Amino acid sequence: MIKDREFDLSVSAYGVVRQYRYDVAILPWGATEPHNLHLPYLTDCILSHDIAVDAARKVYELYDKRCMVLPPIPMGAQNPGQRDLSFCIHSRLETQYAILRDIVSSLYHQGYRRCLIVNGHGGNSFKNMIRDLSVDYPDFMIASSEWFKMLPAKDYFECPGDHADEVETSTMMYYHPELVCLDEAGAGNGRGFKIPALKSGTVWIPRDWNKVTEDTGIGNPRFSTEEKGRKFAQAVVSKYAEFLKDFAETNEPAELY
Numbered sequence: 001m002i003k004d005r006e007f008d009l010s011v012s013a014y015g016v017v018r019q020y021r022y023d024v025a026i027l028p029w030g031a032t033e034p035h036n037l038h039l040p041y042l043t044d045c046i047l048s049h050d051i052a053v054d055a056a057r058k059v060y061e062l063y064d065k066r067c068m069v070l071p072p073i074p075m076g077a078q079n080p081g082q083r084d085l086s087f088c089i090h091s092r093l094e095t096q097y098a099i100l101r102d103i104v105s106s107l108y109h110q111g112y113r114r115c116l117i118v119n120g121h122g123g124n125s126f127k128n129m130i131r132d133l134s135v136d137y138p139d140f141m142i143a144s145s146e147w148f149k150m151l152p153a154k155d156y157f158e159c160p161g162d163h164a165d166e167v168e169t170s171t172m173m174y175y176h177p178e179l180v181c182l183d184e185a186g187a188g189n190g191r192g193f194k195i196p197a198l199k200s201g202t203v204w205i206p207r208d209w210n211k212v213t214e215d216t217g218i219g220n221p222r223f224s225t226e227e228k229g230r231k232f233a234q235a236v237v238s239k240y241a242e243f244l245k246d247f248a249e250t251n252e253p254a255e256l257y
Contacts, residue, residue: 012068017068020066021066022066022067022068022112023065023066023067023114023244023247023248024065024067024068024114024115024116024244024247024248025067025068025070025107025112025114025115025116026052026055026056026067026068026069026070026115026116026118026244027070027073027103027115027116027117027118028045028048028049028051028052028069028070028071028072028073028117028118028119028120029045029048029072029073029076029117029118029119029120029121029124029126030042030043030044030045030046030047030048030049030072030073030074030076030119030120030121031044031045031074031075031076031077031078031089031091031120031121031123031124032045032074032075032076032087032088032089033076033078033082033085033088033089033121033216034085034087034088034216035163035164035168035216035217036163036164036185036186036188036215036216036217036221037181037184037185037186037215037216037217038164038169038180038181038182038183038184038185038186038221039164039168039169039172039179039180040179041087041088042072042074043120043164043168043172044076044120044121045072045073045074045120046072046172046175046176046179047120047147047168047171047172047175048072048118048119048120048121048147049069049071049072049118050175050176050233051118051120051147051233051236051237051240052069052118052147052240053069054233054234054237055067055118055237055240055241055244056068056069056244058237058238058240058241059240059241059244059245059248062241062245063241063244063245063248065244065245065248065249067244067248070103072120073096073099074089075089075091075095075096075099076089076090076091076121076123076124077090077091077092077093077096077121077123077124077125078090078091078123078209079123079206079207079208079209080206080207080208080209081207081208081209081210081211082209082216084210085209085216093129096124096126096129097129097132100126100129100133101129101133103115104133104137104140104142107140108137108140112140113139113140113141113251113252114140114141114143114247114248114250115140115141115142115143116142116143116144116145116243116244116247117142117143117144117145118145118147118240119144119145119146119147120146120147120148122146122162122163126142126144127144130142130144138253139252139253141247141250141252141253141256143243143247145240145243147236147240148167148168148236150236150239150240151232151235151236151239153167153232156228156231156232156235157170157223157228157232158223159219159220159223160219161188161190161217161218161219161220161221162190162218162219163188163213163216163217163218163219164185164188164216164217164218164219164221165188165217165218165219165220165221166219166220166221166222166223166224166228167219167232168221169182169185169221169224169229170224170225170226170228170229170232171229171232171233172229173224173225173226173229174226174229174230174233175229175233177226180224182221182222182224185215185217185221185222186214186215186216186217187215187217187220187222188213188215188217188218188219188220188221189213189214189218189220190212190213190217190218190219191211191212191213192212193205193207
């Protein structure tokens with residue numbers, strides 16, 4: 001954290017917060033689930049939060065836009081089979097929606113009108129929730145993103161995968177090397193679908209996690225390095241900062257078009 005309390009954009013006291021008006025509320029969202037054998041359960045929360053904090057700092061430094069990073073939400077939607085894994089928590093759609101609705105209601109009551117979700121868990125989907133909230137709060141703008149899709153991973157990594165792979169492992173090595181036990185990692189071998197349409201993604205069905213992976217990972221993390229994580233994270237943060245500047249300067253939904 002930055003030592004100056006004025007510039008600490010994620011762990012703030014009300015004595016600081018009450019002095020300012022914030023342009024965008026950033027909401028990191030993750031899950032509680034195993035990440036292969038070498039990363040912590042809260043990997044999705046940790047990384048989405050760290051990316052969000054760095055993005056908030058960067059947009060303030062470059063464009064003088066002030067964002068508040070909210071605590072990460074650990075309630076994620078899981079595939080069949082993942083609930084069989086100890087302490088993997090599946091949060092239903094209505095649970096996630098109730099959480100998001102309460103957050104939006106609170107922010108709206110306080111006079112805020114912009115929120116960006118920084119999602120770190122591929123199983124989460126917020127589109128229908130946001131559509132419903134747009135009916136109830138038509139002048140409140142909610143944007144949703146996945147930090148790991150902000151830029152093509154293949155441009156930064158040798159063999160990016162799907163879960164607890166080279167992307168997540170490298171990024172965690174950059175932010176929290178003390179939380180990575182790479183020598184304990186499984187190979188991250190994943191089985192794909194047999195049906196071509198499912199394999200290509202043109203037709204979707206949830207994967208049974210226990211049938212597609214042996215160590216909960218999909219994607220080999222062995223090529224992970226802190227340097228790869230640094231380059232990718234910093235590029236992603238810059239991309240977010242550009243969006244946050246534009247978002248902060250949008251006063252109402254009609255200005256988006």
